[in-house]
Amino acid sequence: MVDDALAAAVARLYSAPPEDFVAIRSEEVAKARKARDTRLAKEIGALRKPTVAAWLVNLLAHERPDLVEELLELGGQLREAQRDLRGAELRELSTRRRATVSALAKQAAQLAGRGETALAEVEGTLAAALADAAAAASVQEGRLTKSLEYTGFGETPRPQLRLVQGGDEQPGLSTVTAKRSTPTQDDREQRAEARRREEERRRAEEEHARVVKQARRELMTALQQLTDAETEKSEAERAVAAAEKAIKSAEKRVKLAQDALADLS
Known part of the structure; x- marks a missing residue:
């Protein structure tokens, strides 16, 4: 009770x-x-007053638990893909992560009627929930008093991760620091592979952004050329219409002149 x-x-x-x-x-x-x-x-x-950012995340947990549940499911998929170094799936999930975090932060702001207030901190807290199970549980509980920040490259086979929280410690959530162990050759190879995959992902994103930017430039050029061509066409059509009008006027004057000449004869 x-x-x-x-x-x-x-x-x-x-x-x-x-x-x-x-x-x-x-x-x-x-x-x-x-x-x-x-x-x-x-x-x-004993309950502590939340910051605005923490309140926005709490509001999501209480008002839209379905969305928070979807976020946490995505976090589980991301952590599993990171542990298994499934590069292609990780890239697809990372894209979903950015879109989901941004959409949820905006949803929280809409629920609160606060516009763009503290969205960066809200996104940081949601990203922490995606990366760490303890942060996820705290977010889902809906009683944060401070925003959360997660530092580190996701979860690797032997994670060395740190969950950072400003101010007072959250109820049920303490600062998390994984025990450090001497890396083995397999660890070093796995981390090197993870770094290589991350570098490939970063390069792929940069190349994609470059291609999209180039395509947009080409589209704008083509649209401008189309506009110019349509303008020239319209001007040509007006010139033709004016010429036809001038021809008719000239033909009319010729006819009048011929009739006048015939009368004189």
Whole structure:
């Protein structure tokens, strides 16, 4: 019963705008005290006010859990592809990752009616959830107080990763540092292969961007040429129409002159 009451209070607090947090927390604490539930009152009173970015992510977790679930499923696929060094699948998933994170950040801003506020921090937190299972669980719980940042190249076969969180530690989420071990020859080869694949991916993206840019330039040139040709055509048509009009006028004057000459004869 206490857990359900705490969950309800958490959902209300972390779905509300940060500026309303303190007032709502006071209401919830008073409600728990009125019910003579001192433990619940203490737990609610210990809840920390979220930053705007953390609140936006919490709002997604509470209002659109389906979207958060899709994000976490994608994160699992990404981590699996990274562990197995499946380059082609990883490139496709990485493209989906960027699009998904951006779309979810914008969805959070729309839910909150806050425009582009703190979107970079929201995207960073969602990216952390994609890369690390602990961060994913914290995001899904919907009670972040600070934005999250993940540093490192995803998950390699022997990850050495660090989850960074500004400010106070999150409930249920501590700073994560994987134990370092002496890399073996296989580790070095796998990491070298991962770096090579990443370099190939980066080059492929650069080449794709170059090709797209060139194609756009060619399209703009072709459109300009088409516009010029249509303009020349219109001018030619007007010139032909003017010439035809001039011919008719001349023919009319010739006819009048012929008639006048005939009358004189």
